[in-house]
Amino acid sequence: MRICAAAFIGAAMMVAGSAFSAETSANNGANYHELPLNVPNTGKVILTVQQKIDQDANGSANHVDLTYTYENTYTAKDETYQIHPVLLSSKLNSFNGNVPPPGVDTSALTGSMLLMNGIGYTASTDFGPTRIEDMAGLKANYRAFVTKVASQDPANAKQADLPKRMDEAVEKVFGLMTPESAANTFLPELVLLSWPHNTGLVLGEKAVTKAQETVPLGGLVDVNISMSLISWDEEKDTAIITWDSVPEAASLAVAFKEVIPKIVAYMGVQADQLPADSSLILERHCRYTMVISSGLAREAECTTQKGFIIGGVKQLETHSYNMSEKLQN
Numbered sequence: 001m002r003i004c005a006a007a008f009i010g011a012a013m014m015v016a017g018s019a020f021s022a023e024t025s026a027n028n029g030a031n032y033h034e035l036p037l038n039v040p041n042t043g044k045v046i047l048t049v050q051q052k053i054d055q056d057a058n059g060s061a062n063h064v065d066l067t068y069t070y071e072n073t074y075t076a077k078d079e080t081y082q083i084h085p086v087l088l089s090s091k092l093n094s095f096n097g098n099v100p101p102p103g104v105d106t107s108a109l110t111g112s113m114l115l116m117n118g119i120g121y122t123a124s125t126d127f128g129p130t131r132i133e134d135m136a137g138l139k140a141n142y143r144a145f146v147t148k149v150a151s152q153d154p155a156n157a158k159q160a161d162l163p164k165r166m167d168e169a170v171e172k173v174f175g176l177m178t179p180e181s182a183a184n185t186f187l188p189e190l191v192l193l194s195w196p197h198n199t200g201l202v203l204g205e206k207a208v209t210k211a212q213e214t215v216p217l218g219g220l221v222d223v224n225i226s227m228s229l230i231s232w233d234e235e236k237d238t239a240i241i242t243w244d245s246v247p248e249a250a251s252l253a254v255a256f257k258e259v260i261p262k263i264v265a266y267m268g269v270q271a272d273q274l275p276a277d278s279s280l281i282l283e284r285h286c287r288y289t290m291v292i293s294s295g296l297a298r299e300a301e302c303t304t305q306k307g308f309i310i311g312g313v314k315q316l317e318t319h320s321y322n323m324s325e326k327l328q329n
Helices: 005-009 107-114 135-151 162-175 179-186 188-194 249-267
Strands: 032-035 042-057 060-077 080-095 121-123 129-132 199-202 206-214 220-233 238-247 279-291 297-310 313-327
Touching: 032 238, 042 188, 060 107, 080 107, 107 135, 129 179, 129 188, 135 162, 135 179, 179 188, 188 297, 188 313, 199 206, 199 220, 206 238, 220 249, 220 279, 238 249, 249 279
Parallel strands: none
Antiparallel strands: 032 199, 042 060, 042 313, 060 080, 080 121, 121 129, 206 220, 220 238, 238 279, 279 297, 297 313
């Protein structure tokens, strides 16, 4: 079973909203705690990720289990960080439950983890990626990856114009991106990890904000984002934070109506044939175990879901991450 290469770069998410605001004003009380990112001006952060990808499309399901480790060398500059990532290791743990035997070429699956290898980017003061600085390098990595995947299809391999078609496809993808939007698209795990950095929260109370995100096949939807400090233990140097992004029901319904023509074209049915239980899905949830002294995540467990369900037809992709970030001594 083949998996679409685009699935591995994650779905682009456009987030725009105000900073988190606590529902109470008790930000100077005993239960108020801050988690500043406490790192040297220059250094290296080791990022370890186990990512599980579940795809359900047109009645076909795929499951991929990947592990990879990046060394992110950073330098503070003008209230930003300039970051240079280097992939240290990558491994395909399993594909649809099958463990690849030694010697089998798994690069069509693990190659996605090389996309950002050596591609510098700018991050905000919370380590959240904001801009890709080497779009040409990223495009070259992406072209090599999608060509590799496409060439493993025997039908494609026989076609002499495959390189030309791949070039056209890559140009179309990157023609829709800016260096800023590409940062969200190609670094989704680092976007998720950035949320608890530099936060100030009241223990047991929810901080909320609103934002907008893109939906499958285009359009925007309003989402409610919330963050809660669940526990704070200075003796164990540990804080627990949860983070959730859930779309507003009314906005989701409007967005769904806007993309119905595209979904109808995708499915090849008439608009009046769409089942009543049709819906869009756009949710993200995280639980962070934070190191209080550094402000980094000892462990982050995140799940993102994006797609749609049309009666018995499902186009849904779920990414589950188990991550950690640690300063290299």
